[in-house]
Amino acid sequence: MASLKKFFFIKARDFVHAGEASIHIQSLLKSMHWDPVLIRRVAICSYEGEMNVVIHGGDGVLNLSIENDRLIIEIIDDGPGIQDISLAMQPGYSTASDEAREMGFGAGMGLPNMKKNADDIQIESEPGIRTRASMTFLLESPKETP
Amino acid sequence: MRVRELVEGFNLKPIAGEQGLDREVKGGYCGDLLSDVMAKAPVGCIWLTVQGHLNIVAVAVLREMAAIVITGGREPDVETVQKASQEQLPVLTWPHSSFELAGRLYALGVGAAPTP
Ligand SMILES: Nc1ncnc2c1ncn2[C@@H]1O[C@H](COP(=O)(O)OP(=O)(O)OP(=O)(O)O)[C@@H](O)[C@H]1O
Ligand SMILES: [Mg+2]
Numbered sequence: 647m648a649s650l651k652k653f654f655f656i657k658a659r660d661f662v663h664a665g666e667a668s669i670h671i672q673s674l675l676k677s678m679h680w681d682p683v684l685i686r687r688v689a690i691c692s693y694e695g696e697m698n699v700v701i702h703g704g705d706g707v708l709n710l711s712i713e714n715d716r717l718i719i720e721i722i723d724d725g726p727g728i729q730d731i732s733l734a735m736q737p738g739y740s741t742a743s744d745e746a747r748e749m750g751f752g753a754g755m756g757l758p759n760m761k762k763n764a765d766d767i768q769i770e771s772e773p774g775i776r777t778r779a780s781m782t783f784l785l786e787s788p789k790e791t792p
Numbered sequence: 793m794r795v796r797e798l799v800e801g802f803n804l805k806p807i808a809g810e811q812g813l814d815r816e817v818k819g820g821y822c823g824d825l826l827s828d829v830m831a832k833a834p835v836g837c838i839w840l841t842v843q844g845h846l847n848i849v850a851v852a853v854l855r856e857m858a859a860i861v862i863t864g865g866r867e868p869d870v871e872t873v874q875k876a877s878q879e880q881l882p883v884l885t886w887p888h889s890s891f892e893l894a895g896r897l898y899a900l901g902v903g904a905a906p907t908p
Contacts, residue, residue, distance in 0.1 A: 661845070661846060661847060662846060662871065664846075664847055664850065665847060665849075665850025665851070665853075665854070666850070668850065668854055669850060669853050669854060672853075672854055682835075686835070686855075689854040689855075690830055690831060690854075693830055693850065693851070693854055694827060694830065697826075697827075697847075749826075749843065749845055749847065750824050750825050750826040750829075750841075750843045750847075751825075751826055751827070753825040753826075753827045753828055755825070755827035755828060755831065756827045759827060759830065759831045762831075
């Protein structure tokens with residue numbers, strides 16, 4: 647498997663372009679004939695990570711890399727960060743604004759869904775400075791179908 | 793079953809993405825919380841929601857949906873219509889509740905298919 651690296655900018659509060667990086671990655675993986683179930687897991691994770699930057703974060707970047715037996719999505723944003731990561735990971739926990747909630751965001755399910763669909767997830771944050779979420783997908787490890 | 797047959801059968805109003813009306817409907821889902829829909833909507837489904845803003849298009853594309861129905865007499869935003877047209881994704885409207893349409897679709901056999 648050849649290695650591949652790509653990056654996408656994500657702009658905070660830009661609801662017009664939100665999701666485009668994930669759609670781009672999905673079509674790229676389809677053109678490479680990846681397993682559809684794996685593509686769906688990646689799509690859930692990249693979308694939720696991308697939307698978290700748009701809704702909660704600051705401007706950021708999504709790095710996609712494929713090396714040997716793994717695909718890694720790393721999302722870094724220069725935003726307010728997360729004070730308590732284990733609290734943020736709990737299903738239902740959300741600090742989304744009323745405006746975001748009216749749009750159907752803020753169920754507090756994004757991070758739990760990312761955790762469920764990635765083979766490994768690392769979230770680090772320096773409050774007031776930045777947040778980094780890195781998700782790894784192994785190419786031969788069937789997880790539960792999303 | 794094709795999206796077109798449901799449009800004709802239930803008088804759903806196509807607002808965008810008419811090019812996609814021959815897509816096959818492989819299931820159904822109702823939901824207005826995007827992270828719930830993103831995680832659980834069956835691939836190839838018809839999605840009933842009250843949300844009409846632009847971000848529903850990305851969810852539908854990423855979940856490889858057949859069509860979106862905006863229910864409750866709501867209309868999609870202009871940007872939603874533009875984006876859905878680009879993606880050739882049918883966006884339909886229905887004047888009554890999601891519940892009423894879901895019941896009819898289910899009775900017709902839509903939604904009985906398991907998630908692939
Ligand atoms: N990039 C980020 N920067 C700052 N805070 C974040 C970031 N990502 C997540 N959070 C915090 O973690 C919380 C939980 O995130 P999660 O994605 O699980 O839920 P949500 O985004 O609030 O709702 P949903 O994803 O269901 O629409 C958020 O409400 C927010 O407080
Ligand atoms: Mg989220």
